[in-house]
Amino acid sequence: MPVSMFGEARINRRTLLSALGAGAAVAAASPLLSGCSSSGGGSTSGGSVTSEDRLAGLLPxxxxxxxxxxxxxxxxxxxxxxxxxxxxxxxxxxxxxxxxxxxxxxxxxxxxxxxxxxxxxxxxxxxxxxxxxxxxxxxxxxxxxxxxxxxxxxxxxxxxxxxxxxxxxxxxxxxxxxxxxxxxxxxxxxxxxxxxxxxxxxxxxxxxxxxxxxAVPTPAGLFPLALYYRHDLFQEAGFVPPQSADDLYRLCTDITDPDAGRWACGNIFLEVKRMFSVPAEWSRDSAGNLIHESETEAFTEAVEFMARLFREGLVHPTVAGSTTGQEKELFESGALWLFSDGLGAWQEALARQLPSNPDFDMRPIPAFSHDGSDPVYYTQxxxxxxxxxxxxxxxxxxxxxxxxxxxxxxxxxxxxxxxxxxxxxxxxxxxxxxxxxxxxxxxxxxxxxxxxxxxxxxxxxxxxxxPGYVEAMHAWEAEVAPFQVDKLTDGLRIEEPPRLTGLAQQLDDRLQDLLRGRTSVDELPSVVDGWRRDGGDELREFYAESLDEAGR
CATH class of the missing domain: 3.40.190.10 (Periplasmic binding protein-like II)
Structure with missing residues (x-):
């Protein structure tokens, strides 16, 4: 593997939390997010904040x-x-x-x-x-x-x-x-x-x-991940990439054929959320109130859509049965045709597959949204x-x-x-x-x-x-770059109060049960209510204060 490549690790682990349910690995997720306060900063048991103006004065x-x-x-x-x-x-x-x-x-x-x-x-x-x-x-x-x-x-x-x-x-x-x-x-x-x-x-x-x-940073690319498809297999089958949520669902049903040993996808919930324009963690409602992504209508639609893919057997059974299913291997072997991962994963797969399968061709799905409107692509x-x-x-x-x-x-x-x-x-x-x-x-x-x-x-x-990789990667990024959206907390620093850093994992564990049919999707409101009681509302207050003082 050429050492300039570093695939899924380019995806921020906090981003992965909300979809992949990686168990013990995710339990070590960073408490770092972004935010600011007009206070000079510092770190306490209640979390730490650093002001936007102060950051600007410190940087090279x-x-x-x-x-x-x-x-x-x-x-x-x-x-x-x-x-x-x-x-x-x-x-x-x-x-x-x-x-x-x-x-x-x-x-x-x-x-x-x-x-x-x-x-x-x-x-x-x-x-x-x-x-x-x-x-x-x-x-x-x-x-x-x-x-x-x-x-x-x-x-x-x-x-x-x-x-x-x-x-x-x-x-x-x-x-x-x-x-x-x-x-x-x-x-x-x-x-x-x-x-x-x-x-x-x-x-x-x-x-x-x-x-x-x-510290000295390792700069990242603009986007954290993409939804990949097997372009070579799509061409053979006469399939085209989706342009809406309905297209994606129909495509998943067309691809899936257990007798032929193929299924549509792995756990693509991160991209499903993006497709439905779910806000990245926190957003403001029309009244200026701070809203967590799980409290939005778009999040409910995304959960219902992904749960349907699981329920109807469109997700590969190895993935459905485990939160750490071997999605890379399944995708590269053709057992599933849609796969979500970091941008570095593309050329890593090419390095593995092209020597033995020169026709192997994976590409990111072109820009699309759930209803055909302008899509949203959150930066990392x-x-x-x-x-x-x-x-x-x-x-x-x-x-x-x-x-x-x-x-x-x-x-x-x-x-x-x-x-x-x-x-x-x-x-x-x-x-x-x-x-x-x-x-x-x-x-x-x-x-x-x-x-x-x-x-x-x-x-x-x-x-x-x-061959063709650089051109295809550049073309995809150039296509989606006009639709880039920064998170509300982008570019600033907050350390969450330590007692609240486990909330994301707890919420993800409960969401995985909903997505995989272990509990009914109808339970989503009670799951979100539980998140609020367990500290979500306290976390909201912490972010609201920091963002208010930052003017965001």
């Missing part, structure tokens, strides 16, 4: 850089595309970032670990001028390891934290555990690290706690991982570590970006006839996302080794 100045112009520029903020990999690469970092010695770092892994005797690491470390010693932790164990190390005060110099693994009450621990980077990166100070200055301002906002800039948080520098380091060491992160954040068109993603050309990767790099057997064994977790440039689409 944005200075974009470009080493290779995209073949397909972004549209309305959509991701730019590179239909061919740059033939000539620029050495962006001319001075050695490190001063020798060891740098300790902790990152997650969602794949088999690379061998410890690793020529890829040696090559990158040589350019860095430092030996980065990674503690790589299985992704399913990462939250527990992070909590243990925070509690014990035994942290590496660089700690990567995905947004879905941020511990509860993190704001109370962050000040004593990690360096305040404000003085190093605030405003024009970031100019000392040009590749970090290339990270959009919106992503930095997610790295502020307690009136301080505490601007960052999905953060890299923290441990506290109590001298200033010159912090600056060295920032130079290393700056190296890792070099964008496409640079030698540094190629090295991080594809290793040494001729050893870890080879270019095909069109110049697109692909990993060799050695590269496939040795290269996983390690340095790529420490820092990344803004998200792009550049996997030109898959």
């Amino acid at each position: 100045s944005y200075t974009p850089i470009e080493y290779a112009a995209p073949d397909l520029p972004g549209v309305h903020g959509s991701v730019p595309g590179y239909t061919s990999y740059p033939a000539e690469l620029v050495r962006a970092v001319t001075e050695t970032p490190g001063t020798g010695g060891e740098v300790t770092a902790m990152t997650p892994a969602y794949w088999p670990l690379a061998p410890s005797d690793n020529a890829y690491h040696r090559a990158v470390n040589e350019r860095l001028g430092a030996e980065v010693n990674f503690s790589v932790v299985n992704g399913s164990d990462y939250a527990a390891r992070l909590n243990a190390q925070l509690a014990g005060g035994e942290l590496p110099e660089l700690t990567v934290i995905p947004d879905w693994d941020v511990p509860a009450r993190f704001g109370e621990a962050v000040g004593g555990s990690f360096t305040d980077l404000t003085e190093y990166l605030q405003g024009d100070a970031v100019a000392a690290y040009p590749r970090l200055a290339n990270i959009p301002t919106r992503a930095w906002a997610y790295c502020v706690w307690n009136d301080g800039l505490r 948080e601007a960052a999905n991982l953060m890299t923290f520098i441990s506290s109590d380091l001298p200033g010159e060491r912090v600056e060295e570590l920032l130079r290393i992160l700056d190296f890792c954040a070099a964008p496409i068109g640079s030698e540094e970006n190629y090295l991080i993603n594809y290793g040494v050309e001729g050893q870890h990767s080879e270019r095909d006839a069109n110049g697109a790099p692909a990993l060799t057997d050695l590269g496939s064994r040795e290269i996983t996302i390690t340095y790529g977790f420490l820092a990344k440039p803004p998200y792009i689409v550049d996997q030109s080794q898959y």
Whole structure:
């Protein structure tokens, strides 16, 4: 897997909560949302808020850089595309970032670990001028390891934290555990690290706690997920993508044929909610009152629609019988034809399938809504991982570590970006006839996302080794970008009161029972009433105060 790819983990785990019911994995979901208060901020047992104005004053100045112009520029903020990999690469970092010695770092892994005797690491470390010693932790164990190390005060110099693994009450621990980077990166100070200055301002906002800039963000793409369909199988069957909810239902019934071993879909509730224009978590009604998504008529329609798909056997039985059904495998094998996942999942599937099935062709459903009106596509948080520098380091060491992160954040068109993603050309990767790099057997064994977790440039689409992929991804994003809608809480930070952070999981557990027919859909009003009694109304008051003071 080329290391620029990181599929479903690009979907914010809070977004996944409301549909996937991933049990223990989701129980570790981040308490972080967005919001603000005119207070300076802080973290207490009642939650924490940071003002919008204060955020703006803390963030680095944005200075974009470009080493290779995209073949397909972004549209309305959509991701730019590179239909061919740059033939000539620029050495962006001319001075050695490190001063020798060891740098300790902790990152997650969602794949088999690379061998410890690793020529890829040696090559990158040589350019860095430092030996980065990674503690790589299985992704399913990462939250527990992070909590243990925070509690014990035994942290590496660089700690990567995905947004879905941020511990509860993190704001109370962050000040004593990690360096305040404000003085190093605030405003024009970031100019000392040009590749970090290339990270959009919106992503930095997610790295502020307690009136301080505490981390370097990994910028995310514009949208969190898509509804994919098997374009190759649709063409064979003469099917076309839906343009309304009625179309989608009829399509699901036409696809499903248990005797032929095929079903319409997996659990596509996230996309069903989007189709019905369900607000993203919180919205204002006509009177200005704060309303949770579960309290809207659109949410009820979405639940009824998805429950019907389950009830009528249009969802693959493996998915219906488990909240962790193997949807990727079922979709790629043709056992189901519709599948919802993050945008990175597309090229990951191509990497798996094209070598043995060159006709494999998956694509996102074109823009549509439940009634044929203008659709809604909610944007995702601007960052999905953060890299923290441990506290109590001298200033010159912090600056060295920032130079290393700056190296890792070099964008496409640079030698540094190629090295991080594809290793040494001729050893870890080879270019095909069109110049697109692909990993060799050695590269496939040795290269996983390690340095790529420490820092990344803004998200792009550049996997030109898959014929037509870049063009199709760019076209879909350009089509849906005009319909993008930010969440009411977008771009600001709130830590929910710790006693209320489990509410989303509780609500999801009850919703899964409704969707899967274990309880009647008629019980939805009582489920929502229970959410209110269990703390939903208290959470509403907390958000209402923060959003009122923010003018939202």
